[in-house]
Amino acid sequence: xxxxxxxxxxxxxxxxxxxxxxxxxxxxxxxxxxxxxxxxxxxxxxxxxxxxxxxxxxxxxxxxxxxxxxxxxxxxxxxxxxxxxxxxxxxxxxxxxxxxxxxxxxxxxxxxxxxxxxxxxxxxxxxxxxxxxxxxxxxxxxxxxxxxxxxxxxxxxxxxxxxxxxxxxxxxxxxxxxxxx
Amino acid sequence: xxxxxxxxxxxxxxxxxxxxxxxxxxxxxxxxxxxxxxxxxxxxxxxxxxxxxxxxxxxxxxxxxxxxxxxxxxxxxxxxxxxxxxxxxxxxxxxxxxxxxxxxxxxxxxxxxxxxxxxxxxxxxxxxxxxxxxxxxxxxxxxxxxxxxxxxxxxxxxxxxxxxxxxxxxxxxxxxxxxxx
Amino acid sequence: xxxxxxxxxxxxxxxxxxxxxxxxxxxxxxxxxxxxxxxxxxxxxxxxxxxxxxxxxxxxxxxxxxxxxxxxxxxxxxxxxxxxxxxxxxxxxxxxxxxxxxxxxxxxxxxxxxxxxxxxxxxxxxxxxxxxxxxxxxxxxxxxxxxxxxxxxxxxxxxxxxxxxxxxxxxxxxxxxxxxx
Ligand code: B12
Ligand code: B12
Ligand code: B12
Ligand SMILES: C[C@H]1O[C@@H](n2cnc3c(N)ncnc32)[C@H](O)[C@@H]1O
Ligand SMILES: C[C@H]1O[C@@H](n2cnc3c(N)ncnc32)[C@H](O)[C@@H]1O
Ligand SMILES: C[C@H]1O[C@@H](n2cnc3c(N)ncnc32)[C@H](O)[C@@H]1O
Ligand SMILES: [Mg+2]
Ligand SMILES: [Mg+2]
Ligand SMILES: [Mg+2]
Numbered sequence: 001x002x003x004x005x006x007x008x009x010x011x012x013x014x015x016x017x018x019x020x021x022x023x024x025x026x027x028x029x030x031x032x033x034x035x036x037x038x039x040x041x042x043x044x045x046x047x048x049x050x051x052x053x054x055x056x057x058x059x060x061x062x063x064x065x066x067x068x069x070x071x072x073x074x075x076x077x078x079x080x081x082x083x084x085x086x087x088x089x090x091x092x093x094x095x096x097x098x099x100x101x102x103x104x105x106x107x108x109x110x111x112x113x114x115x116x117x118x119x120x121x122x123x124x125x126x127x128x129x130x131x132x133x134x135x136x137x138x139x140x141x142x143x144x145x146x147x148x149x150x151x152x153x154x155x156x157x158x159x160x161x162x163x164x165x166x167x168x169x170x171x172x173x174x175x176x177x178x179x180x181x
Numbered sequence: 182x183x184x185x186x187x188x189x190x191x192x193x194x195x196x197x198x199x200x201x202x203x204x205x206x207x208x209x210x211x212x213x214x215x216x217x218x219x220x221x222x223x224x225x226x227x228x229x230x231x232x233x234x235x236x237x238x239x240x241x242x243x244x245x246x247x248x249x250x251x252x253x254x255x256x257x258x259x260x261x262x263x264x265x266x267x268x269x270x271x272x273x274x275x276x277x278x279x280x281x282x283x284x285x286x287x288x289x290x291x292x293x294x295x296x297x298x299x300x301x302x303x304x305x306x307x308x309x310x311x312x313x314x315x316x317x318x319x320x321x322x323x324x325x326x327x328x329x330x331x332x333x334x335x336x337x338x339x340x341x342x343x344x345x346x347x348x349x350x351x352x353x354x355x356x357x358x359x360x361x362x
Numbered sequence: 363x364x365x366x367x368x369x370x371x372x373x374x375x376x377x378x379x380x381x382x383x384x385x386x387x388x389x390x391x392x393x394x395x396x397x398x399x400x401x402x403x404x405x406x407x408x409x410x411x412x413x414x415x416x417x418x419x420x421x422x423x424x425x426x427x428x429x430x431x432x433x434x435x436x437x438x439x440x441x442x443x444x445x446x447x448x449x450x451x452x453x454x455x456x457x458x459x460x461x462x463x464x465x466x467x468x469x470x471x472x473x474x475x476x477x478x479x480x481x482x483x484x485x486x487x488x489x490x491x492x493x494x495x496x497x498x499x500x501x502x503x504x505x506x507x508x509x510x511x512x513x514x515x516x517x518x519x520x521x522x523x524x525x526x527x528x529x530x531x532x533x534x535x536x537x538x539x540x541x542x543x
Contacts, residue, residue: 001287002279003282004335004338006334011318022318022319024316029315033312035294036308038308039307040305042295042301042305043302043304043305046300047298060356063293063294064358064359097366112400112404113401114408115404119408120404120405124401124404127394127401130394130398131395134385134386134391137373137385137386150371153368153370154366157366175422181423181426183459183463184459184463184522185456185515187512189515190512192498192511209496213493214493217489219475220486220488221486222476223474223482223485223486224483224486226476227476227477227479227481227482228479244475244476245539245541245543249541
């Protein structure tokens, strides 16, 4: 089967279970943006090396969970979701944040996004996840996907801390915001 | 002539032929987002080396065609388009997808976006092109730019396959989605 | 204090001075997108080396000023802004553009976004800043933040010229658009 099916050439596409919707449907906007965040995490992973194995594993688990989130968003409200996020998935993020935070200095100021290339990519992923969160919120008025919203909120804090941790792994100094320039 | 003209400081700008519109006009949103996708392809190209010459040429041809698409979107509906996309441009994308696909294993599952840095960048470009497609769809209710829509739909499949091909060129394994983690 | 406060799990958040708003509020969209542009600049900086010290300093000053812009957008219209952008900040951008432009060949054609990796990242930042500008424009109908709009308009020209300058620093040829392919 070819990758291009041409069925979407007129601007509509299908959700899981097959309902046709325009490509700018709020659900498509939301999972499309999670796909974009997923790709940004992929860039971060591509910049890490084998020594960072457990860190890579953690990020790839998140990439997988973004497909779960996407699957939930791509399923019409009245149908069963195949891959559902649970509170345990969000707690998993929290546990990792706590572990990394224990090795990092406490923050009392913003930091300039950046550092080593993988940290910079994680900051980009963080801001794209937050963009997806804003889209899900607008769409939330329509139907509840509460756990996706919690997961995505926690994910941006996970990615912020992951960026800091990537800099620690690569001995790169953080640059704190110095507002008076 | 200076690059900054200050004429847009109040929030409006001009289309081709000079009509003034606010910067958040649907047409400006659409070609502005294709510009963003173009920049992401530029990142992918920047990560390839001279050995990948024909692959680079293909991506730069796509960058050029994104200016054609932009030009069409920036032209008011009642005026002649200078650089018009034709069905042949879309077919060109299809031919390249077919050629790359012939060298790649068949897929029966999603893949985690990423791999080598250039493949990761191509996945990012893919998701931005899809964002542009969603914007063009909303704007399509206003006026027809049918070939642009077909081209952009095919382009995300081209970029997906290009990402896979970049990994093949760089001997990087694809990571298939393993939903049960 | 933990980085994750869980207070935003239901989809609302707070502006400076504490007013609660939904996360898809136009102000949050605007400063969230400037945060995304900031992260893209962080990627560009991460790809530069110590020899480019004064160039890095310039980009980090811009990152800092994006926090000023964000602070202004995050402050309700009837409250005092803590970190305010002034016309001098916009003029600072203009002065740097003029200095770089003096070393660069004049342009009479578009260029394909890309070049060395840092230049490519600067083009990505440029297009994200322009996306933020489009969001601020929509929101401008609601309340005036005139200097932010001027700053952001100039910033995309600064980033365009910075991308060209990064290529000059790294001896990378610019690729001019050749529309007839
Ligand atoms: C939602 C969705 C997405 C979401 C992701 C899914 C998620 N859960 O978040 C997003 C937006 C990320 C996405 C992206 C893409 N998708 Co999609 N997607 C779908 C959709 C609507 C549902 C899939 C799903 O989640 N099913 C739920 C699971 C539980 O059910 P399932 O049926 O067992 O699903 C499996 C298969 O669909 C499968 N699969 C089987 N064959 C193939 C072949 C290919 C090429 C791919 C990528 C997947 C795939 O993977 C799923 C997981 O086990 C289907 C169409 C449909 N209505 O089924 C298209 C579909 C699977 N997608 C398709 C394509 C082409 C893509 C993209 C390549 C598009 C692009 N150019 O970017 C990318 C690939 C991304 C990647 N990283 O691999 C095509 C595949 C066509 C083919 N050749 O077989 C489909 C069939 C749509 C179509 N055009 O008809 N997609
Ligand atoms: C649409 C458009 C875009 C689209 C791209 C075009 C497309 N087809 O997709 C996008 C959004 C990508 C874009 C981006 C930019 N643009 Co523009 N764009 C235009 C616009 C509205 C039409 C251009 C067009 O496509 N014409 C159709 C062709 C067939 O006609 P043409 O007249 O022969 O067009 C040629 C010239 O405009 C030319 N050109 C001549 N001198 C210069 C100088 C510069 C610096 C550039 C970049 C181009 C350029 O390139 C065209 C191709 O041959 C013009 C304004 C206008 N109304 O003409 C501005 C314009 C060309 N852009 C301008 C600028 C500054 C830019 C950016 C630098 C803005 C930024 N900071 O990001 C970037 C540069 C991107 C790049 N990669 O080089 C300025 C150039 C000012 C100058 N110094 O000469 C113009 C004149 C607008 C203005 N401010 O008055 N743009
Ligand atoms: C606007 C805003 C942003 C803007 C940036 C600010 C700007 N000016 O553009 C954006 C969207 C970029 C942002 C991002 C983040 N923010 Co914020 N932000 C705010 C907000 C609403 C106002 C901050 C501000 O500008 N104050 C104006 C200055 C003049 O007043 P100030 O009170 O002295 O502000 C200082 C402190 O807030 C401070 N600070 C003190 N302790 C901490 C701790 C942390 C972890 C951070 C990041 C900052 C920080 O830095 C400010 C500068 O001096 C506050 C909540 C609030 N209502 O105060 C949250 C707040 C500071 N942010 C918070 C967080 C968690 C983040 C992010 C990590 C979220 C994420 N996952 O992406 C990122 C970090 C980005 C970075 N690069 O460091 C948390 C910090 C919680 C904590 N542990 O202390 C707060 C308190 C919100 C909350 N959850 O309650 N934010
Ligand atoms: C750190 C600050 O970022 C803002 N905030 C919270 N969620 C988002 C989001 N999804 N996108 C952009 N900004 C957000 C709030 O103002 C918060 O206090
Ligand atoms: C692979 C799946 O991606 C979705 N899809 C199709 N086009 C877009 C787009 N522009 N943006 C986001 N998602 C899209 C459809 O649901 C399709 O089946
Ligand atoms: C160079 C051209 O880019 C367009 N333009 C001006 N501002 C923006 C923006 N924020 N986003 C996208 N396009 C823009 C105008 O059409 C201008 O002429
Ligand atoms: Mg949050
Ligand atoms: Mg498609
Ligand atoms: Mg401008």
